[in-house]
Amino acid sequence: MEYWCLILAASPAAMLILPAGDGEGPVFPQECLSHQQVLSTVRQMQKLLSAQEAAHLQGMRSLKKQLSVLHSPVSICPSADTCPQLAVPLNGRKLGRSARVGHDVHFICNAGFRLVGSESRTCRRDRTWSGTQPFCRSIDECASNPCANGGTCVDGNQSYTCLCPRGWSGASCQTPIHPRRASPDVDECQLFQPNPQTRICLHDCLNLPGSYRCLCPPGYVLHADRNTCEDVDECAGSQHNCTHGELCINTFGGHRCVRPKCPPPRHNTSYVKTSSFQCERNPCPTDSRACRLAATSISFHYLPLQANRTVPRVLFKMSTTRFVGDSLRFAIIGGRGQGVFAVRRSDRQTGELVLSSPVVGPATLEVELEMSEFSRKVLLGKHIFKVTAFVSQYEF
16 A cells, blocks of 8 residues: 655645655655545645635735725714714705814805804814804895884894984984084084094994984995994805805905815826815825825815904914824915914914914915824825915905
């Protein structure tokens, strides 16, 4: 009968099978096995190799998953890092679906209504929303005919103004004016308005017989106090001229129509719009270093400013909701009007954009900020903030 001897090497992947000889005894001192025993041993080795191969593949999948987490955008959070869903205001709309930490939701009202409350709300790290829940209020404040004695009602932002006829005054034209005899009328505008310490109107003054009226520039209405001006929110109703696909940004004394766009594909890098004001980078090819060095996300921010604001003034804050590395760096990398801005750190995870010089309006300023995250001086990812500031002509 023929026998075979099985010699195992140090590695289970290497083995040698030799014939036992010509019947004069085995050529090796090892114990010889029968043919069936050899086949059984080979099958066991095959199972061992298959198990090692499966473990190797599982390890590669786990490593790829960890690499994907490191290259994910800073704004992406685990599913548990979310805020409660916000309600859509009656007669209005909600822009933005994400309720994850660090994401914004924006609200607008239908034509004929104005927004009361927070125009934008941000999901904070403590899983609560910033601001207050807004609602849409009818624009027509004059529907109840509040002006008496033939006064003309002018609708305003959550208020109204009565233009009184000759002989009447007061918030609702309810007080009769009795002209004084044998004495000239006093021009209050000429007497008080030129002096900043005694001026009676925030903007301009119109003299009337026995009285005066404060006037406001276009884009503003007279406040209920009868001497200050408040901004009209054109974006809350149908008072803007933005076309379909454009977003209306209310400014002091007016509005702007914007259309945030993601950058075009370049060097194997492309972006997708994830909300009205944010773009996120698509997954990079494994061999594209240029894509891995590009920003993982780009967000757009629009800030209305009044002219000649006191400085320094914090305009904008930037932070990461999930800090993976050991350091963050903040920098201004471009834009127009950079000389009036500065960047400083407020804590370990937060940077601030600061207005460092007063600005005379009207003006449009742009600044591009970069927040980079490092681990042992190796770049893990970066986020770009494109900030546009619309400076009003007036100081109110």
